[in-house]
Amino acid sequence: MPRILVGTASWTDRTLLDSGWYPPEARTPEERLRYYASRFPLVEVDSTYYGPPSERTVAAWRDRTPDGFTFNVKAFGLLTGHPTRPSSIYKDLRDRLPAKKNVYLKDVPGDVADEVWRRFLGALRPLHDAGRLGVLLFQFPQWFPIGGRNRDHILRVKERCAPMRVCVEFRNRTWMSEENREETLGFLAAHDLSYVGVDMPQGHPSSVPPVLAATADPAVVRFHGHSPSWNSKDVRERFAYLYGEDELRAWAERITGLAARTGTTHVLFNNCCADHSQRNAARLMAMVDGVRP
Numbered sequence: 001m002p003r004i005l006v007g008t009a010s011w012t013d014r015t016l017l018d019s020g021w022y023p024p025e026a027r028t029p030e031e032r033l034r035y036y037a038s039r040f041p042l043v044e045v046d047s048t049y050y051g052p053p054s055e056r057t058v059a060a061w062r063d064r065t066p067d068g069f070t071f072n073v074k075a076f077g078l079l080t081g082h083p084t085r086p087s088s089i090y091k092d093l094r095d096r097l098p099a100k101k102n103v104y105l106k107d108v109p110g111d112v113a114d115e116v117w118r119r120f121l122g123a124l125r126p127l128h129d130a131g132r133l134g135v136l137l138f139q140f141p142q143w144f145p146i147g148g149r150n151r152d153h154i155l156r157v158k159e160r161c162a163p164m165r166v167c168v169e170f171r172n173r174t175w176m177s178e179e180n181r182e183e184t185l186g187f188l189a190a191h192d193l194s195y196v197g198v199d200m201p202q203g204h205p206s207s208v209p210p211v212l213a214a215t216a217d218p219a220v221v222r223f224h225g226h227s228p229s230w231n232s233k234d235v236r237e238r239f240a241y242l243y244g245e246d247e248l249r250a251w252a253e254r255i256t257g258l259a260a261r262t263g264t265t266h267v268l269f270n271n272c273c274a275d276h277s278q279r280n281a282a283r284l285m286a287m288v289d290g291v292r293p
Helices: 014-019 029-039 055-063 091-096 110-123 125-129 148-161 181-190 245-259 276-291
Strands: 003-009 042-045 070-074 133-139 166-169 194-199 219-223 264-269
Touching: 003 070, 003 245, 003 276, 042 264, 055 110, 055 125, 070 264, 091 110, 110 125, 110 148, 133 148, 133 194, 148 166, 166 219, 181 194, 219 245, 245 264, 245 276, 264 276
Parallel strands: 003 042, 003 264, 042 070, 070 133, 133 166, 166 194, 194 219, 219 264
Antiparallel strands: none
């Protein structure tokens, strides 16, 4: 029977801690992760986008969760082509960086970039070796359009990460326009790369339509909500949204259909404001269990 794993993006957001979702006795990071893992089988680590983790931290995640629990990890922003504060890069490499407020991967000397890749992936080994690492999420920016050069870049990313598995989320509409959609999904399927289906506000330059596709195992779906403040610089305003019953019921049917086409499906809620993600994930998980054949 297909496996559908449902979880949320992050378990440490400040508004979540203030919401009362965690019981009073879950006071420490360890207790909170253990509690989260008792409620959901999957979590997405988003903090790794802002700064690479240490191997010691990753080993603690492993040790605080039960066998069978799965972590998806969002790739460090420097490695996905996003502007990155030099202070978030390994301290001993900073003197090799250009003197800028933010740097991009193209600004970084090749050997420094190689070392960032090596350390970032190496730190994830405790999860990978324990069978707890699901996929590495590479969310490419709005200025990453469809084209041969960028397809080649995605393949180089996959090669660097192997044997860790990679899933790809686009924020440039050209990849999933009606004229390019079949080509994009065919490319990902041909190279055993998981496409990340998204639910997000439409009508923006970064908008991608809510298409679901099983291009590799696992299939991945991420929910970003429909906040009217999608263009806000405040992350909590951008993702402040609570899905309603009818929305979730429709998605439960779609996700069950997607799951029938692959072995495992990962569903993550990224509407990270208060406990919205946790409430929606729990409700969808119950619905999916109810509509499975």
